[in-house]
Amino acid sequence: MAEKQYSADVVVEGLRKILISEEVRLDEEVQGKVEMLIAELQRRIPFPVPDEDAQTLYNGFQSFKTNVFDQHPNLFCELAKAQHPRYLVFACSDSRVSPSTIFNFMPGQAFVSRNIANMVPPFDQLRHTETGAVIEYAIKALKVHNILVIGHSRCGGVERLMNLPDVSDHSHTYDFIDDWVKIGLPAKKKVLEENSGLPSEEQLKLCEKESVNNSLGNLLTYPYVRDAMTSGQLALRGGYYDFVNGHFEQWRAFTPAPPVCHPCPSLSNCRLIYFICCN
Structure with missing residues (x-):
């Protein structure tokens, strides 16, 4: 029962x-x-107040434990000792573009950093040190073999970049977002100069991809990234996930150009980086 x-x-x-009963006399x-x-x-x-959000977390964990954790005891035994991911992934914080879901990563496969518009700032020991710490740890301690920067369709961060208000316009500003997305200003400038006649929707999509290239270029300002890449121990990869149509494309950055170089026609060289489509 x-x-x-x-x-x-x-x-x-x-x-x-x-x-406190009537039969018991207490002083x-x-x-x-x-x-x-x-x-x-x-x-x-x-x-007992109903908490659907807590129940969602509980159910999700139980599903993970039953279908993943309990099914791979050897994997999690090894992960308890150390992690050896092959990828460092820079992805957007957008809830629709989780790298672990998109690429079907298992725990331990990818070291992931997510932020607004999947941007990587240039090397600077005084600003954006959280990003620098991620890169430094991934290269020096984890010795990842790949860095992937993945952009995506309908990115709100890149849309904000494309529509940044004038300095004099204080009607709609953010405390942190506007300053952050300015990392992508070189990508915006390039897209607008080369595609001024296109509708804004097309410019936005191009900027979503060009911003990835801008971040790949910024990665090369980190000395340990340059060293690992030139020694052949690290590959820089760009990617773009279109969640509207369920499509993914990727390309690889080389510097200098490999012996046989067939640059992707839709991507241009940036900071002496040669982009080659991998799809």
């Missing part, structure tokens, strides 16, 4: 009847302590 559930009120009231000091205990319990016992 199923166990009957009782509310916190019923539990506390039952405890009160047990501790005032003891009775006062009992009342204090009951009052403390009433503060600590949570009322």
Whole structure:
């Protein structure tokens, strides 16, 4: 038979009847302590309020544990000792473009950094140190073999970049976002100069891709990235995920150009980087 559930009120009231009954004579000091205990319990016992968000987290974990964790005991035993990911992935914080979902990564395969519009700032020890710390750890400690910067369709961050207000316009500004997306200004400038006649929607899509190239160029300002890349230990990769049509394209950056170089016609050289389509 199923166990009957009782509310916190019923539990506390039952405890009160047990501790303070008419048949038990308690002196005032003891009775006062009992009342204090009951009052403390009433503060600590949570009322059973429906929490759908908590239930979603619980159900998601149970699914992961049953279908992934429990099915791969050897993998998680090894991960408990150390991680050896092959990829460092820079992706957007957008809830629609989780790298682990898109690429079907298993735990331990990718070291992931997510931010607004999947941007990588240039090397600067005084600004954006959180990004620098991710790159430094991935290269020096984890020794990843690939860095992937993946852009995506309908990116709100790149849209903001394309529509940044004038300096004098303070009607709609953000505390952090506007300054952050300015990392992509070189990409915006290039797209507008080369595609001034295109509709804004097409310019936005081009900028979503060109911003990836801008970040790849910025990655080369980090000395340990340059060293690992020129020694052949690291590959820089760009990607673009179109979640509207379910399409993914990728390209690889080389510097200098490989012996046989067939540049992707839709991508131009940037900072002496040669982009080659991999699809």
